[in-house]
Amino acid sequence: MYKIGLTGGIGSGKSRVADFFQEWGASVIDTDAIAHELTTVGGAAIEPLRAAFGAGMITPEGALNRQAMRDAVFRDPSARLRLEAIIHPMIGRVTQERAALATGCYLVFVVPLLVESGRWRDKVDRICVVDCDPATQVARVQARSGLTPEAIARIMSAQASREERLAVADDVVLNDKDTSLQALAQSARILHDAWCTAARQRQAGTD
Structure with missing residues (x-):
């Protein structure tokens, strides 16, 4: 299948864009x-x-205590490495299993840390970045999660910078504070149509 790697910083709106594509x-x-x-x-x-x-x-219910883990990995870089050593191989296996069963005109992998991992460039045909300015990221995350600006800044500091994401992008969807939902959908639709065309051309070439 034609494969897209979709990424963006926290609060960029990549989930909304992924929903459009789906x-x-x-x-x-x-x-x-x-x-x-x-x-x-479980x-x-x-x-x-x-x-x-x-x-x-x-937690007492049996789920990961996300706040405690977030605090731990920011205090101790080795904790982040231990966490990633456990969780990343599991995510990789599930991702591969679901990709093998995927249907549709193309396949989108939504990967928040796509740039940081350095592993996706050769796995996808195009990298699409949902982009917005850092101030908009902070405002959106604070509105939806209630995290303090300081906590959000710590999360953002562990992610690639806006410039680093844009440097690897084949396609960009702008989603700044003044971007309406209609405008966001229009930008995404242009890419969707182009990717569907590329996917059909690839399929025709293999038939």
Whole structure:
């Protein structure tokens, strides 16, 4: 299948853009959603995380204590490495399983840390970045999550910069504070149509 890597900083609106593509007929695999599945009550990552980090990282209900883990990885870089060593291979396996079953005119991998991982350039045909200015990111995340600006800044500091994301982008969807939902959809639709055309051309070339 024709494959797109979709990314963007926290609060950029990449999930909304991914929803558009799915509504229009693409298959979408969201690695962040997979991570949440693995770390919710009964998730496959819970017991390995409990063994590695202790019971304090697991809520009484049996899910990952996300705030405690967020604090731990910001305090201790080695904690982030231990977390990633557990969760990333699991996300990779689930992603591969779902990709093998995907249908649709093309396949979108939504990967928040696509640029940071350095592993996706050779796995996809195009990288699409949903872009907005940092101030808009902070305002959106604060509105939806209630996190303090300082906490949001810490999250953003662990992600690629806006410039780094744009440097690897084949396609860009602008979603600044003044971007209306209609304008966002129009920008996404142009890319959707182009990708569907490329996917059909590839399929015709293999038939």
